Amino acid sequence: MKQFKKMKKQKQSKKPAGDQARYKTSIIYYLAVLGAVFGAWLIFVCLENKAFAPRSDFITSKIKQVSCSSDYKKYPIFEKCTPATLCARCVKDGLISESELDTLTNLAKNGFSYGGSFGGASILDLHSGALSAGGKFINIYQALNESQLSDLFSGDAMKVYEKVKNKIKGAVTNEFGVDPVNLFLTKPTFFSKMTSKPAYTKHDEYWHSHIDKVQYGSFDYTSLLYLSDYGSDFEGGRFVFDDKNDTIEPKLGRVSFFTSGSENPHHVEKVIDGTRYAMTVSFTCDPKHSIENSLWQ
Ligand SMILES: *[C@@H]1O[C@H](CO)[C@@H](O)[C@H](O)[C@H]1NC(C)=O
Numbered sequence: 001m002k003q004f005k006k007m008k009k010q011k012q013s014k015k016p017a018g019d020q021a022r023y024k025t026s027i028i029y030y031l032a033v034l035g036a037v038f039g040a041w042l043i044f045v046c047l048e049n050k051a052f053a054p055r056s057d058f059i060t061s062k063i064k065q066v067s068c069s070s071d072y073k074k075y076p077i078f079e080k081c082t083p084a085t086l087c088a089r090c091v092k093d094g095l096i097s098e099s100e101l102d103t104l105t106n107l108a109k110n111g112f113s114y115g116g117s118f119g120g121a122s123i124l125d126l127h128s129g130a131l132s133a134g135g136k137f138i139n140i141y142q143a144l145n146e147s148q149l150s151d152l153f154s155g156d157a158m159k160v161y162e163k164v165k166n167k168i169k170g171a172v173t174n175e176f177g178v179d180p181v182n183l184f185l186t187k188p189t190f191f192s193k194m195t196s197k198p199a200y201t202k203h204d205e206y207w208h209s210h211i212d213k214v215q216y217g218s219f220d221y222t223s224l225l226y227l228s229d230y231g232s233d234f235e236g237g238r239f240v241f242d243d244k245n246d247t248i249e250p251k252l253g254r255v256s257f258f259t260s261g262s263e264n265p266h267h268v269e270k271v272i273d274g275t276r277y278a279m280t281v282s283f284t285c286d287p288k289h290s291i292e293n294s295l296w297q
Pocket residue numbers: 048049050051052245247
């Protein structure tokens with residue numbers, strides 16, 4: 001009798017426990033399904049919004065092929081150099097050493113201290129000497145005296161500048177299988193400084209979508225070396241390939257390069273805070289458009 005009572009008790013207490021367990025299981029099941037759906041949605045949104053080259057990633061080498069436009073056919077074609085079958089956008093971190101970056105950043109900052117646009121975009125072109133100053137350009141080689149010039153371009157600064165340009169050229173020729181003897185530096189090759197100041201002249205409007213080959217017929221390969229960090233030195237100012245919204249988040253030492261035709265339309269977002277420094281290095285296959293390494297020796 002006692003035993004029977006016990007069993008009954010057990011039976012009685014088991015029944016609601018079984019219901020509870022089933023109830024728990026169905027809640028867990030329901031939450032799991034909800035979680036999976038949410039997770040899938042999150043992954044989808046993140047992948048969709050993930051930059052082509054986020055600042056937080058160290059990118060040894062990333063290349064995305066795009067099909068070449070016919071822009072190049074409007075100009076003389078140079079075999080084994082002019083983009084024809086291989087067009088792409090590429091990003092590389094770690095190509096330029098810390099000390100080289102230090103030297104270049106100082107060179108740019110010191111150079112810009114002698115001028116600067118009234119608007120949000122200034123350039124310093126060491127080949128022509130052009131430096132934005134107010135609403136126009138001055139020639140830094142004329143505006144500065146000997147001691148200022150030798151101070152600005154002191155010691156190894158220009159050697160580093162040449163070396164870095166050659167490293168970038170090496171990355172371009174390597175990636176595109178171009179013999180370095182067939183590729184030349186062209187103009188404009190320059191440092192840029194961008195801020196959130198409103199535009200003063202048309203030169204300040206860097207945020208319009210454009211195609212380098214259309215803007216500068218001589219360009220075949222365009223490259224950029226970033227000298228400051230998106231998200232800490234400045235806000236906004238990301239580089240965007242317009243067709244696929246492929247976004248490059250600038251960071252110190254990051255190099256990006258791409259074929260210059262309309263397969264690579266792009267713009268730079270407006271800088272909304274801080275200062276963005278970068279260097280544009282452009283290349284041509286046409287020896288007629290080649291420029292000397294630099295004016296200052
Ligand atoms: C383009 O990509 C960026 C991230 O890289 C994102 O913030 C932005 O919302 C995207 N824009 C569109 C229209 O997809």
